[in-house]
Amino acid sequence: MSITKDNNPAPGETFRLTARCKAAGCAGKLGPADLAGVLEHLELPTHPDLLVGISTGDDAGVFRFSDDLAIVNTVDFFTPVVDDPFTYGQISAANALSDVYAMGGVPRTALNIVCWPQSGLPGEMLAEILRGAAEKAREAGVVVVGGHTVGDEEVKFGMAITGVIDPRRIVRNVGAQVGDALVLSKALGTGILLTAFKRDALADEHYQAAVRSMTQLNAAAASAMLKYDVHAGTDITGFGLVGHALKMADGSDVTIVFEESDLPLLPGVIEQCRAGMMPGGGNRNREYYAPSVRISDEVSDEIATIAFDPQTSGGLLIAIPEAQALALVAELQDSGHREAAIVGRVVARREHPIELV
Structure with a gap:
């Protein structure tokens, strides 16, 4: 699907996804200073089977079900970084899946997260985004089991991922050793x-x-x-x-x-x-x-x-x-x-x- 450079094209013309993003750099995460300011007001969750929470800023959460089975949960979504909707879907999926891989887990299921304008963009573009994400999920052996959509002036897309992991072999972002x-x-x-x-x-x-x-x-x-x-x-x-x-x-x-x-x-x-x-x-x-x-x-x-x-x-x-x-x-x-x-x-x-x- 071709994309023009115009953010407000005439009827029948195509659209540039990245031009829908209002603020420069808005595709990224909330700034680290802003995020730290929010988290300092929260009580950290605790549970005997919560093996990895938010205390060290790990890539995903890990919850234990048994001695040899735990689940890994993560979510990530952002505004368009490229104009081709299919490619945007692929990138978003690969990015969300990465957090599970970083923990040493194997992703199993995914839920789509969609923020989409009520008007101004053709539904075919959203279908292409979802198709790109689904293809990348299939490559990973992941089943897309559903999702949720919200009307929003800015396009945003990503996935919530659930994976499995051996609780005895979790890769944390802590534990690096001298040498x-x-x-x-x-x-x-x-x-x-x-x-x-x-x-x-x-x-x-x-x-x-x-x-x-x-x-x-x-x-x-x-x-x-x-x-x-x-x-x-x-x-x-x-x-x-x-x-x-x-x-x-x-x-x-x-x-x-x-x-x-x-x-x-x-x-x-x-x-x-x-x-x-x-x-x-x-x-x-x-x-x-x-x-x-x-x-x-x-x-x-x-x-x-x-x-x-x-x-x-x-x-x-x-x-x-x-x-x-x-x-x-x-x-x-x-x-x-x-x-x-x-x-x-x-x-x-x-x-x-x-x-x-």
Whole structure:
């Protein structure tokens, strides 16, 4: 389905999904400062079978049913990041499924979450979004069992995912150990590239590379990491590499050191960063997380910016013993995660929980 550049096309013309998003950067999560301000007023839920709740900001919740069975619950939805509705559905599904994979679980069912204008957009576009999501769910072996729709001026779509997991083999975002290597399964830069796309400044080959990354499931990465002695893991999404790594560092009482030269980058992201294509979410991430990060003087401004870039359907960040890291990277690359790389290391706690050198 072709999409025009006009947000208010004449009858019979087509529509650009991303132009329906009112605020720059609105596709991302609520800013970390705003979210922290809300959560501090809430009483944390407790239950003897609630194995993972919200206390450490893990990627999903885990509830135990028996000694060898627990369920994993997560939900994620956002405004359009691309204009093709089918692709938008695929990206949204892959992004929602990723939280279950990050915990080491296997997703089983999904519920669609739809916010859609009462008028102004053809129903065929929504059907394409749902079709794209359903195709990605089938690829993951997930059954879409239903969903819910709400009238909204802005388009939003995502999924609530339920998965299963062995409660004895949960991968948390805490537990990283001194001496661990950090492996990242996907390249960075989707937020910056998508900002350039929305401003009609992105080359098609760079757009296609971003789409390939965002529609790639983290299923193979999750399967690979479970073959090793994983100490901690998370997926890199709206709070960027720094934000999600900071949760790991604080929860593990360690410092995580990222090497500038080792960070895998999507093609074109350096150039777009220089052109000022940072999304609003990236600026909010940097403002909130900067006090926790030491950035070496030798690190380029572009890499420093990319480290805070909010990712859509990003890769898994995995802390494992250094002796196993190269084998994991090789297996990830063989399974289709060609940009997988060792991006850093875990050291004893220092003044700053995150260092970029």
